[in-house]
Amino acid sequence: MSSEVFSSVDDTELVERRRQQVVAAATELYGQNGFHKTTVKEIAQLAGVSAGLIYSYVKSKEDVLFLVLQSVLESYAREIPKALEDVTDPVQRFCAAVRAYCKVVGARPDATLLAYRETKSLGAEQQAAIKQMELKTNQLLTRCIEDAIAAGYFRKINVELAAYRIVLLAHGWALKAWRFRQFTSLAEYTEEGLDLFLNAMLTPKGWAHCRGEKEQ
Amino acid sequence: MSSEVFSSVDDTELVERRRQQVVAAATELYGQNGFHKTTVKEIAQLAGVSAGLIYSYVKSKEDVLFLVLQSVLESYAREIPKALEDVTDPVQRFCAAVRAYCKVVGARPDATLLAYRETKSLGAEQQAAIKQMELKTNQLLTRCIEDAIAAGYFRKINVELAAYRIVLLAHGWALKAWRFRQFTSLAEYTEEGLDLFLNAMLTPKGWAHCRGEKEQ
Amino acid sequence: MSSEVFSSVDDTELVERRRQQVVAAATELYGQNGFHKTTVKEIAQLAGVSAGLIYSYVKSKEDVLFLVLQSVLESYAREIPKALEDVTDPVQRFCAAVRAYCKVVGARPDATLLAYRETKSLGAEQQAAIKQMELKTNQLLTRCIEDAIAAGYFRKINVELAAYRIVLLAHGWALKAWRFRQFTSLAEYTEEGLDLFLNAMLTPKGWAHCRGEKEQ
Amino acid sequence: MSSEVFSSVDDTELVERRRQQVVAAATELYGQNGFHKTTVKEIAQLAGVSAGLIYSYVKSKEDVLFLVLQSVLESYAREIPKALEDVTDPVQRFCAAVRAYCKVVGARPDATLLAYRETKSLGAEQQAAIKQMELKTNQLLTRCIEDAIAAGYFRKINVELAAYRIVLLAHGWALKAWRFRQFTSLAEYTEEGLDLFLNAMLTPKGWAHCRGEKEQ
DNA sequence: GATGAATGAGTGTTCATTCAT
DNA sequence: CATGAATGAACACTCATTCAT
Numbered sequence: 001m002s003s004e005v006f007s008s009v010d011d012t013e014l015v016e017r018r019r020q021q022v023v024a025a026a027t028e029l030y031g032q033n034g035f036h037k038t039t040v041k042e043i044a045q046l047a048g049v050s051a052g053l054i055y056s057y058v059k060s061k062e063d064v065l066f067l068v069l070q071s072v073l074e075s076y077a078r079e080i081p082k083a084l085e086d087v088t089d090p091v092q093r094f095c096a097a098v099r100a101y102c103k104v105v106g107a108r109p110d111a112t113l114l115a116y117r118e119t120k121s122l123g124a125e126q127q128a129a130i131k132q133m134e135l136k137t138n139q140l141l142t143r144c145i146e147d148a149i150a151a152g153y154f155r156k157i158n159v160e161l162a163a164y165r166i167v168l169l170a171h172g173w174a175l176k177a178w179r180f181r182q183f184t185s186l187a188e189y190t191e192e193g194l195d196l197f198l199n200a201m202l203t204p205k206g207w208a209h210c211r212g213e214k215e216q
Numbered sequence: 217m218s219s220e221v222f223s224s225v226d227d228t229e230l231v232e233r234r235r236q237q238v239v240a241a242a243t244e245l246y247g248q249n250g251f252h253k254t255t256v257k258e259i260a261q262l263a264g265v266s267a268g269l270i271y272s273y274v275k276s277k278e279d280v281l282f283l284v285l286q287s288v289l290e291s292y293a294r295e296i297p298k299a300l301e302d303v304t305d306p307v308q309r310f311c312a313a314v315r316a317y318c319k320v321v322g323a324r325p326d327a328t329l330l331a332y333r334e335t336k337s338l339g340a341e342q343q344a345a346i347k348q349m350e351l352k353t354n355q356l357l358t359r360c361i362e363d364a365i366a367a368g369y370f371r372k373i374n375v376e377l378a379a380y381r382i383v384l385l386a387h388g389w390a391l392k393a394w395r396f397r398q399f400t401s402l403a404e405y406t407e408e409g410l411d412l413f414l415n416a417m418l419t420p421k422g423w424a425h426c427r428g429e430k431e432q
Numbered sequence: 433m434s435s436e437v438f439s440s441v442d443d444t445e446l447v448e449r450r451r452q453q454v455v456a457a458a459t460e461l462y463g464q465n466g467f468h469k470t471t472v473k474e475i476a477q478l479a480g481v482s483a484g485l486i487y488s489y490v491k492s493k494e495d496v497l498f499l500v501l502q503s504v505l506e507s508y509a510r511e512i513p514k515a516l517e518d519v520t521d522p523v524q525r526f527c528a529a530v531r532a533y534c535k536v537v538g539a540r541p542d543a544t545l546l547a548y549r550e551t552k553s554l555g556a557e558q559q560a561a562i563k564q565m566e567l568k569t570n571q572l573l574t575r576c577i578e579d580a581i582a583a584g585y586f587r588k589i590n591v592e593l594a595a596y597r598i599v600l601l602a603h604g605w606a607l608k609a610w611r612f613r614q615f616t617s618l619a620e621y622t623e624e625g626l627d628l629f630l631n632a633m634l635t636p637k638g639w640a641h642c643r644g645e646k647e648q
Numbered sequence: 649m650s651s652e653v654f655s656s657v658d659d660t661e662l663v664e665r666r667r668q669q670v671v672a673a674a675t676e677l678y679g680q681n682g683f684h685k686t687t688v689k690e691i692a693q694l695a696g697v698s699a700g701l702i703y704s705y706v707k708s709k710e711d712v713l714f715l716v717l718q719s720v721l722e723s724y725a726r727e728i729p730k731a732l733e734d735v736t737d738p739v740q741r742f743c744a745a746v747r748a749y750c751k752v753v754g755a756r757p758d759a760t761l762l763a764y765r766e767t768k769s770l771g772a773e774q775q776a777a778i779k780q781m782e783l784k785t786n787q788l789l790t791r792c793i794e795d796a797i798a799a800g801y802f803r804k805i806n807v808e809l810a811a812y813r814i815v816l817l818a819h820g821w822a823l824k825a826w827r828f829r830q831f832t833s834l835a836e837y838t839e840e841g842l843d844l845f846l847n848a849m850l851t852p853k854g855w856a857h858c859r860g861e862k863e864q
Numbered sequence: 865g866a867t868g869a870a871t872g873a874g875t876g877t878t879c880a881t882t883c884a885t
Numbered sequence: 886c887a888t889g890a891a892t893g894a895a896c897a898c899t900c901a902t903t904c905a906t
Contacts (some may be wrong), residue, residue, distance in 0.1 A: 009865075034336055036252035040901060050867045052903080061901065116391070117333050120250050131394075161400060161408070168388040175332070175387075176380055184377060192377070196416045225890070256876060266892045268878080277876065441886075466768055468684035472880060482888045484882080493880060548823070549765050552682050563826075593832060593840070596824055603823075604816040607764070616809060624809070628848045657869070688897060698871045703898065 005063045008056050018057045021047040023071055026064050031110035035065050035118045065118055066126045072111040073133040079104045080140045090148040091202075091210060095194060097144045101137075101170040102190040112174035138163050145201075153206035162201065169193045221283060223273045234273050237263045239287055242280045247326035251281050251334045281334055282342045288327040289349040295320045296356045306364040307418075307426060311410060313360045317353075317386040318406040328390035354379050361417075369422035378417065385409045437495045440488050450489045453479040455503055458496050463542035467497050467550045497550055498558045504543040505565040511536045512572045522580040523634075523642060527626060529576045533569075533602040534622040544606035570595050577633075585638035594633065601625045653715060655705045666705050669695045671719055674712045679758035683713050683766045713766055714774045720759040721781040727752045728788045738796040739850075739858060745792045746842050749785075749818040754834040760822035786811050793849075801854035810849065817841045 007015045025046035029038040040061050044051040058064055083100030087093045105112050119130055141163040148154040173180060173189055180189060202210065223231050241262035245254040256277050260267040274280050299316030303309045321328050335346055357379040364370040389396060389405055396405060418426065439447045457478035461470040472493050476483040490496055515532035519525045537544050551562050573595040580586040605612060605621055612621060634642065655663050673694035677686040688709050692699040706712050731748030735741045753760050767778055789811040796802040821828060821837055828837060850858065 011865090014865085034252075036250075037337075039899085051901090052868065053866055055902070056865075117336065120333065121253075158400065158408075161396075161405070164388070164392055164395070165409075165412075168384055168391070171391075172380070172384040175384070179380070180377075184374070189377070192374075193381075196381075196412065200412045200415055227890090230890085255874085267876090268893065269891055271877065272890070443886095446886090466684075468682075469769075471878085483880090484889065485887055487881065488886075549768065552765065553685075590832065590840075593828075593837070596820070596827070597841075597844075600816055600820040600823070604812070607816070607819075608812055611812070612809075616806070621809070625813075628813075628844065632844045632847055659869090662869085687895085699897090700872060700899075701870055704869070709897065 076137045090151045094144040105170045106186040109174035109177045154201045292353045306367045310360040321386045322402040325390035325393045370417045508569045522583045526576040537602045538618040541606035541609045586633045724785045738799045742792040750838040757822035757825045802849045
């Protein structure tokens with residue numbers, strides 16, 4: 001994947017710091033007004049730098065969008081594994097992954113929306129890179145599901161499809177948060193969704209296992 | 217709703233015809249390149265009219281987007297009731313509604329995506345009008361669910377949340393069609409999703425009812 | 433002068449009638465919003481005809497302006513001689529001319545303003561034609577002045593310059609009517625202006641003559 | 649007056665310089681072809697800058713017109729007081745004011761014409777601001793006349809009306825310069841006009857005073 | 865490294881004018 | 886003669902990007 005964003009500045013640490021400033025500003029503005037309505041000058045102003053400076057750290061306005069979306073996807077890739085760190089039981093790992101995913105999405109629903117809304121504004125290559133990152137996130141879920149199947153706790157279902165249903169569960173909150181917030185909480189939404197899926201996925205052995213867990 | 221799009225031409229039939237031309241062209245282009253990257257001239261060219269003519273039937277480029285999204289939402293509001301016309305059994309009606317929704321979305325996944333991507337590009341008023349139409353579509357689903365609950369076939373769940381899960385099922389196909397198409401079909405996707413939800417919603421009485429239906 | 437406006441319609445009487453409709457509408461609109469801000473469609477609408485029809489009686493939007501200005505200038509050329517018809521005394525003729533000029537201007541100050549504001553919007557040829565008409569109007573005044581000089585009533589002054597001062601007296605009302613109306617009337621304005629000029633122009637013989645007139 | 653024109657550039661001196669460039673170019677072009685027929689690109693080209701740059705110093709094409717008219721009116725407000733600086737005698741001050749006014753108008757007759765022709769092309773607020781400036785110029789004249797009346801040199805006439813006659817004298821040169829230049833000079837035009845007004849305004853005491861001045 | 869003035873290509877929109885009906 | 890839908894050239898204005906300082 002050739003999707004490294006070019007910078008004319010060498011000092012890696014400075015590049016990082018500047019980009020963070022810019023990405024933070026851009027995320028807010030893109031979320032509010034969309035990619036196209038947001039001008040580079042607005043981003044620069046909110047980031048507290050000059051418009052010209054941005055082009056020392058990024059080759060185009062599109063690159064900024066790429067960095068923004070990258071940072072969103074990275075937060076997924078960071079948070080889910082973190083939530084799984086100390087969990088060993090396959091079913092518990094699955095549940096933890098789902099909860100973690102929903103939680104990251106819930107923390108910045110606008111960011112997730114942004115990914116849906118603006119990915120197409122990127123060039124083909126960067127679009128592909130973003131999709132690649134999404135697939136990697138999904139693999140975190142597929143692996144959990146596969147493990148639970150291997151352990152005999154989940155039925156032998158289409159793993160990738162199941163993973164996508166989870167993704168849609170999590171993203172669904174972001175997509176419809178404006179309405180959901182009016183009659184439910186993220187936690188409730190997540191647990192009910194989780195129930196739904198467990199219901200459909202657990203084998204009798206899986207059920208027994210779960211009950212055992214709870215009885216402990 | 218004050219969201220009628222203004223036309224300087226009076227002949228209703230002509231207005232309808234021209235708008236259809238323009239909306240068809242715009243849907244394709246907006247879907248391909250997004251609202252902002254698409255120029256009015258491109259739309260005009262694809263629609264086979266002059267750029268100026270568009271402004272006889274629409275007051276702004278934004279109006280064209282509104283018309284496009286409106287036509288998408290209208291197709292939902294048209295197709296779902298049609299699918300329910302001759303179905304009386306509450307559970308069957310629910311299933312028919314879900315299948316119909318998934319089918320309309322599947323017929324023009326780009327159009328559904330467009331609604332997600334570009335609704336924010338509209339002015340506040342038109343945005344509200346679109347959301348209103350979406351709510352109306354959802355009510356087609358809530359009514360089905362309520363009826364099934366009233367008949368004792370579905371458990372007493374949060375109706376609106378359930379409806380939204382269905383919406384996300386249907387829209388999910390559009391959102392991830394690029395991937396889904398690689399390993400499943402819309403029908404399979406729909407039926408499996410339906411199963412999932414029925415599993416979670418049916419009461420014992422509902423289950424018995426279903427089995428009876430099939431045995432007939 | 434090749435400044436005849438072309439019409440594709442032959443029936444002279446109809447041409448006249450239609451043009452009057454259009455000119456009336458255009459005068460109002462040009463006066464209100466200026467030539468450039470006024471659209472042909474607006475003129476057509478106010479005139480109660482279709483936009484296309486105008487082009488049967490006129491070759492361009494500019495032609496309409498020309499007709500409008502022509503009608504203004506013609507009203508000068510018509511009213512001043514009428515006011516002189518039964519007056520034979522040179523000084524009286526001069527006074528009658530001045531009063532008549534001020535009166536026509538006062539009747540449609542907007543129209544006079546229009547001539548100042550929009551003559552430059554015409555093509556060179558039509559601009560020249562309008563100036564020509566203005567010169568003709570001025571000659572009505574110069575002739576009066578010359579006659580009064582010949583009769584020994586006026587001093588031997590620069591006749592054309594004097595005529596222009598009168599023109600500016602009359603036009604001045606239109607140019608500053610928005611202010612003048614607040615503290616004087618057209619009649620007062622006219623008489624005081626006339627006094628001013630007579631003062632400067634009358635010979636002793638002229639003065640005696642005037643006094644004699646009044647004593648009669 | 650809320651009629652300050654906005655600039656996105658802060659450096660006051662640069663703003664001043666650029667605006668002067670633009671105003672100079674615009675004055676010429678507006679004078680030649682009128683406000684509406686002149687394109688922003690033409691102005692930019694003549695000013696030797698890019699079209700886009702203009703919008704760093706001005707918010708709209710209309711603002712350029714405002715700046716142009718403002719500069720005309722300012723030249724009046726600057727030159728007339730300057731001409732009065734070392735003159736103390738009321739009648740002399742009046743004469744100096746009239747001569748100064750005619751001279752500024754004569755220096756850029758096109759600019760004065762522009763004010764007549766294009767003030768209506770401004771928005772309501774800027775139109776009002778221009779009229780306000782015109783009133784201020786007029787007050788320079790009224791004050792002279794009032795002083796001469798107070799000193800017993802001028803008769804007790806309607807001061808504002810008299811001031812406007814002077815204004816029309818000065819503007820008259822601009823309005824009809826195309827003709828006047830063919831048979832007289834600005835100086836002659838001015839002096840004769842001044843005579844005319846003095847004739848009508850001076851009291852016997854004023855006459856005596858004048859003669860005295862000359863005899864000195 | 866940082867600034868922000870300058871560029872100029874690109875776009876939505878208007879409107880005089882034409883012409884099929 | 887009359888209509889008004891259709892055309893398309895023209896124009897104000899925006900904004901990503903560059904580069905001299």
